[in-house]
Amino acid sequence: MQQTLNTTLLIIGGGPGGYVAAIRAGQLGISTILVEGQALGGTCLNIGCIPSKALIHVAEQFQQTRHHSQGSALGINVAAPTLDIGKSVEWKDGIVDRLTTGVAALLKKHKVQVIHGWARVVDGKTVDIEGTDTRIQCEHLLLATGSKSVNLPMLPLGGPIISSTEALAPKALPKRLIVVGGGYIGLELGIAYRKLGAEVSVVEAQERILPAYDAELTQPVLESVKQLGIKLYLKHSVEGFDAGTNTLQVRDPNGDSLQLETDQVLVAVGRKPNTQGWNLEALNLEMNGSALRIDQRCQTSMRNVWAIGDLAGEPMLAHRAMAQGEMVAELIAGQHREFNPTAIAAVCFTDPELVVVGKTPDEAKAAGLDCIVSSFPFAANGRAMTLESKSGFVRVVARRDNHLIVGWQAVGVGVSELSTAFGQSLEMGARLEDIAGTIHAHPTLGEAVQEAALRALGHALHL
Numbered sequence: 001m002q003q004t005l006n007t008t009l010l011i012i013g014g015g016p017g018g019y020v021a022a023i024r025a026g027q028l029g030i031s032t033i034l035v036e037g038q039a040l041g042g043t044c045l046n047i048g049c050i051p052s053k054a055l056i057h058v059a060e061q062f063q064q065t066r067h068h069s070q071g072s073a074l075g076i077n078v079a080a081p082t083l084d085i086g087k088s089v090e091w092k093d094g095i096v097d098r099l100t101t102g103v104a105a106l107l108k109k110h111k112v113q114v115i116h117g118w119a120r121v122v123d124g125k126t127v128d129i130e131g132t133d134t135r136i137q138c139e140h141l142l143l144a145t146g147s148k149s150v151n152l153p154m155l156p157l158g159g160p161i162i163s164s165t166e167a168l169a170p171k172a173l174p175k176r177l178i179v180v181g182g183g184y185i186g187l188e189l190g191i192a193y194r195k196l197g198a199e200v201s202v203v204e205a206q207e208r209i210l211p212a213y214d215a216e217l218t219q220p221v222l223e224s225v226k227q228l229g230i231k232l233y234l235k236h237s238v239e240g241f242d243a244g245t246n247t248l249q250v251r252d253p254n255g256d257s258l259q260l261e262t263d264q265v266l267v268a269v270g271r272k273p274n275t276q277g278w279n280l281e282a283l284n285l286e287m288n289g290s291a292l293r294i295d296q297r298c299q300t301s302m303r304n305v306w307a308i309g310d311l312a313g314e315p316m317l318a319h320r321a322m323a324q325g326e327m328v329a330e331l332i333a334g335q336h337r338e339f340n341p342t343a344i345a346a347v348c349f350t351d352p353e354l355v356v357v358g359k360t361p362d363e364a365k366a367a368g369l370d371c372i373v374s375s376f377p378f379a380a381n382g383r384a385m386t387l388e389s390k391s392g393f394v395r396v397v398a399r400r401d402n403h404l405i406v407g408w409q410a411v412g413v414g415v416s417e418l419s420t421a422f423g424q425s426l427e428m429g430a431r432l433e434d435i436a437g438t439i440h441a442h443p444t445l446g447e448a449v450q451e452a453a454l455r456a457l458g459h460a461l462h463l
Contacts (some may be wrong), residue, residue, distance in 0.1 A: 015042020
């Protein structure tokens with residue numbers, strides 16, 4: 001006998017977008033059911049943002065210890081370290097577990113009913129849970145199913161061919177790893193594996209790594225990658241993999257074929273909206289390429305059917321999904337909201353880290369804006385020196401006529417933490433004078449933010 005549950009809001013997907021929407025809806029007293037087929041927290045908490053940063057931290061610590069075992073400039077000397085990757089993965093899993101358990105507790109606290117199972121859409125008001133007799137009727141349907149890794153037909157996953165999911169939970173480390181894709185996922189993991197001791201090569205079809213960012217910004221990352229001994233095969237296309245000889249076949253820019261020997265191949269060529277397998281077709285919603293088309297309020301082409309996060313296309317960022325989820329809950333509660341952030345920070349946790357918020361110099365130019373572009377190097381920043389990290393810079397882009405800041409970029413150790421200041425200055429409509437006139441604590445990396453603004457005004461103090 002079929003059991004029918006009734007609710008005001010039904011959310012499909014318990015990733016950052018879905019669970020934040022559910023918590024906010026619960027706070028606002030909206031009766032809410034959240035359906036998740038795998039673990040709460042989605043890709044981000046379980047097999048994405050969080051575990052990758054944990055593995056990157058392990059890799060960094062291991063490399064630093066190894067560096068000290070060879071006699072460091074700091075006067076620290078230790079014996080050569082060894083790595084128990086099983087223990088590292090256990091530590092990483094512990095963090096993931098604490099966070100997902102925390103999400104479950106928050107949902108419970110706010111009286112959100114969580115159903116573990118796979119949703120199958122019947123219509124805009126009805127969803128069945130596969131393999132059960134449960135049907136859910138709702139007034140509002142929020143789709144938050146996220147994205148999944150793009151697979152390459154010539155490199156089917158299995159055996160030595162892995163995705164980022166397997167790369168984040170290694171049983172043992174490969175001696176040799178080839179990363180297919182020189183974007184942020186491929187490079188974050190490639191650099192981590194290199195620091196953990198693997199020989200790493202990166203195959204990228206474009207002419208440079210991190211092709212989504214400008215060449216000046218990625219130059220310090222390129223230098224670091226070369227210094228680490230990662231081999232780059234740029235403008236190379238992948239043709240296939242021979243399991244018998246453990247070789248990856250690639251074609252070079254001249255059209256010649258190369259055989260690259262390896263133990264594992266990590267496919268990291270991007271992500272695509274997760275639109276398959278839950279009968280989304282039943283709703284016949286308007287699409288925007290491979291993503292769902294949404295308006296400024298995250299509404300799809302069907303009334304009271306909402307979509308947030310990666311399912312709604314670029315930028316595929318957890319913090320965008322969270323902000324959208326929070327907004328949708330408030331809209332359902334009758335508040336007046338629109339999703340129109342001035343900028344959404346994009347952070348790349350390579351070595352060094354990279355941050356882009358707002359318009360780059362090229363984007364400002366393309367938008368017809370006459371801008372001042374000014375950079376301040378970390379080589380002139382005292383805190384960066386004490387952190388042994390002098391590469392990189394902070395760059396500001398501001399309108400020449402009124403000095404309104406339209407973009408910030410930074411590359412350097414720890415610059416991910418500057419993204420908050422960048423985002424706030426753009427959201428609050430700061431001008432160069434506002435940043436230059438704000439006293440920044442010394443010694444901090446953030447002083448480079450003030451100095452970039454001062455330099456744009458023609459009077460940097462420490463350059």
